[in-house]
Structure formats: structure tokens, C-alpha cells
Amino acid sequence: MSASRNLTPLLSTLLRRWPASAAAAAYAPALRSYATAAVAASAAGSSTQTASRRTVSLGLLSAGFAATCAFAAPTSSASADSSSGTTPESVLNKVRSTISQMPGMEWAAPTFHVVFVLGGPGSGKGTQCAKLVEEFGVVHLSAGDLLRAHVKSGTEDGNMVKAMIAEGKIVPSSVTIGLLKKAMLESGKTKFLIDGFPRNAENREAFEKEDGIDIHFVLFFDCPEKVMEKRILSRNEGRSDDNVKTIRKRFKVFIDQSMPVVNHYKGMGKVHWVNSNRDPEAVYAETRKLFENF
Template sequence: MGVALGVTAHPASPLGGDWRGNVGPPGPLLRCSMGSKIEGKIEGRPASARASGGCQKQGQRKQSSRGFSEAVVQVARVAAPLLAKAMASKLLRAVILGPPGSGKGTVCQRIAQNFGLQHLSSGHFLRENIKANTEVGDMAKQYIEKGLLVPDHVITRLMMSELENRRDQHWLLDGFPRTLVQAEALDRICDLDIVITLNIPFETLKDRLSRRWIHLPSGRVYNLDFNPPHVQGIDDVTGEPLVQQEDDKPEAVAARLRQYKDVAKPVIELYKSRGVLHQFSGTETNKIWPYVYTLFSNKITPIQSKEAY
């Protein structure tokens, strides 16, 4: 839900100031000369008395203006967080959801290339923080080494920090939020424009995962069918060996996909209820991509017109 803050123009104050409480040139009836003697009569009253009354009105006007200005400051303090969120809403905020093997990485790469969005992968940030031995990286490493999922409070802390550094950028989140707790944390700092979820048949996912090999240090993913390495078992960039993760092996895939479905369901329902969810189904990324391209084209101008790969 976006926030719109408007300002209505008001006429100049009859006291010579403006609607913001700024004091303008005083009117002729309120002009006085401090410390000078004014002789003569104005409207039947001594000029000195009229001048004295004018000075009193000026003092009242200044006091009124000061009070009004203080009220404006108080309003500004309350409105500042809402204004920041409203400004953020002018930038495109998107999330991609999908089970392991659904092709999220490939779709994210194409969106980033075609629309200039920053591809923000939670897995990438985890690896970077673990490598740099940051506090949050060390916390995450303890869970990963035990074969456990990184808990909500750790991954949320990591991602909030990364997003804070990208407040002035269009971005696409990949791998976050995974749970309802994470989605609620994200909701507190921004309103999403697009959430896409990839629905891929179970058999297709099972085949893709069983054919998937990974370069662990970088997170680069290869598929022996449609994205094989130049040399089997070797990373194209570093020449280091590729591995197949235990949970990518056929016997573990079914349990992994069931787990994803259980955790992702409330997140999907949340975004569906807000009218920002877009679902794409199919078995081939190249056939899904044109529809994704059209969706984003309606929200942001492409930086290149390459609709298919």
C-alpha cells in the first residue's frame, strides 16, 4: 500500500506571514518604530498609543508563528517514516519465489539484464559474509555446517542490512523471504510491486536437481542437460571441481520439495491476498520467460528489448 503525502497551498496570512508560519513584511497598521517617539493622532488616537498597540500585535504574531512552526516540526517527525516509505515505493521492488530447481537463478539473471534491477540473492550474501567472517556470517555458518537451515532471525538481519544499503535502487530478491516471519519483516520496510512464483511439475524438478552440479565457493550452478560445464565436473571460471549436493540426489529431492511447499504456502497466500502475486507454470524456462518479460515491461521500461534467449 503506497503512501501519498500532499501539500495544499494556502493564501498569505492576513498578518503579513505565509501559511508555513514565516513572517513576512508587516502591514502598515502594525508597523512601529521601537524606541522612537511618534507624534500626532491616527483615527482619533495618539500615534504613540497606536504604535504601542502595533508592537503588541507583532509580539502576538511572532508567538503565534513560533507555535505554528513547532506544530509543523511535530507533524514532520511523524510523517518522516511514511514519506521515506512513499519515496521507496517509486522504485521497483520485486521478489521471486520457487522451489529448488525451478530456474529462479536463470529468470533473475534475465530480469536483471533486461530491466536493470539489482539481483539480490540471499545465498550469495550468506557466502560473502561467511567468507568475510562477519558476525552474521559466523552465526549462519554454525547452522550450515550442521546441515540446518539458517534461522529466520539470522537471515532477516543479514538481508535487512543489505537492503538498507540499496534504498535508492530497483531490486529483485531471490531466496528471501522464504518464511512468513521473513515476509512480515520485509513488509515493515517496503511495499512490494511484483512477486512472481514459478510452478514447475514435480517430475521436472526431480530431473533437474538430479542433473545439477554446483561450484560451492561461488554458488555457480550447472545442469548437465541445458547448462553443462565446458569440461564435465569442472567449473568454467576457476577450473575447480564441481559437486552434487546431498539434497540434490534423487532420494532426498522429494523430502526437500515437500519442505519447501509447506514453508512457502503461507508466504504465497500473503502476497496473493495483496494482489501482487503472479504465477507462472511450465517445464521450460525459455517458454515462461516471455510472459515474465511482459509483466515487468508493464512496470518498468526495459533497458534492452531482448525478450527471449
């Protein structure tokens, strides 16, 4: 039986076991693309499998399903979830144990491939990421954009993030990593540019503890502070933190907290340094070469 024909009954079985909320239906496309990626991965590895026990790499499918359950929109079903003590981890464990019990199926951890895009405020991270998305079809996740969207939720957490951004402070990783993971799972894709993260040692250490994430390299955009300040002041995106007072605080945080992260990865030989004090096309001509094998 072809791998894709196996898929539909499997998805139905999973969904029947844990009836999904209406909001979860919104995740179905992501779930389906994880499943397709998982089947493709299993087909690629099929020569090493025994005929009697066909092993299907279901990690991505499972991750997608966990996202479906764990991150269902904050509706009444989500509050039911929290009152019954359901957490993303508990859903993932349930998916894992059910898959392990299915004949011929085996759990495999998902692998997400990541490039961290770092550089001072206004160094051109977002500008270059947009070009990479267009040429290479990777997913661009800006930690700052995710945090700004979270502010709009109006929750207690959102208000805390708003206050921290206004001061140029770094939001705790428990919030930022939650938003990044949710976006990764929802995307249905496996290759990501993570822009503006990790911003300090706490961000980095927490992210490195996450399973199934392969950090390929760090892309660092190097630009003088004076040039970055001028760029930000004419950025005109209506950002409350793009004012001289907050910009200066952000530069200090960048030097004190973010540069040690870059130097950490530099020590591991993982940093690609790009001079971004040139016109955007010249910066991109150098940047794109790093992605030919990603």
C-alpha cells in the first residue's frame, strides 16, 4: 500500500481518539503537510526497513497533531483543556503512546531545521529574511513580530510583553519560545529563519533544551550603530519602540546581552558574518550563497 493511502485512516484514528475542537480544524492543513513530510521521510528511508515491520516516521505528524490539540484557540474547549490539566506535553505524550501501539508504526522525533538571524536593531534582518523567503521558500519567524502580535491579545502576559518592549528589555524565553514553537508547528514546514532570537543567554539556553531542533548556523548582520539608528528613525512602521530613547536602550541590551550569544556560537564555528552596511542588494548577494545547501 502506498504511504499516502495509509495517511487518511491514520489521521482519522488520531482525531477520533481525541475529538478536536472546532478551532482545531483550522490546523488541519498544517497537520496534513506534516503528515506528508513524514511519509516522504519514511519513503526516503525505506531501504533500511524490514519487510515485516514497516516503520513510518511519524514525528512531524505527531507534532502537528499535538499543535492541533494543545494550541486550539482560546475558546471554551481550551478552558476545558486547562481545567482537565491538558498541556502540550501531555498531548504529545498521548500521541506518542498511541502511535507506538499502532501496528507497524513507530514514534520518531520531529526535526525542524533552523538558522538564527541576528544583528543589531535596524541592521537589516527583516529586509534580508524577506528576500530569502522569496528565493528559498523558507519560513521567516520574527520573534519581535510574534511578541508584538501577542501584545494585541490583551492578556496579562501580553501587557507584560508590551511594557518590556517599551523599555527595550528581553522578554523571558517561556513566552517567546512558546510563540515560536506554535508558529513552527502551525506552518506545516520544516525550515525556518528565526529572526531576533536568541537575544540573551537565557533565550539561548532554553531553546537549546528543546527536542528535535537542528540549529544549522547563525547569520549575523554587522552594521555601525550610527547607521542602524538612522535607519530605524526612518523605518516608519509605527513601532512604539522606534524612538531615540528606546533605540539607545536597545543598542545597550544588544551589546551587553545579545553579542555574548553571537560570540558563543562563534566559538563553535557556527557564525556567518555579513557586512550589512551596504545597499540591500549587495548584502543579499552575499547572504543568499549561505542558503544554497540549507
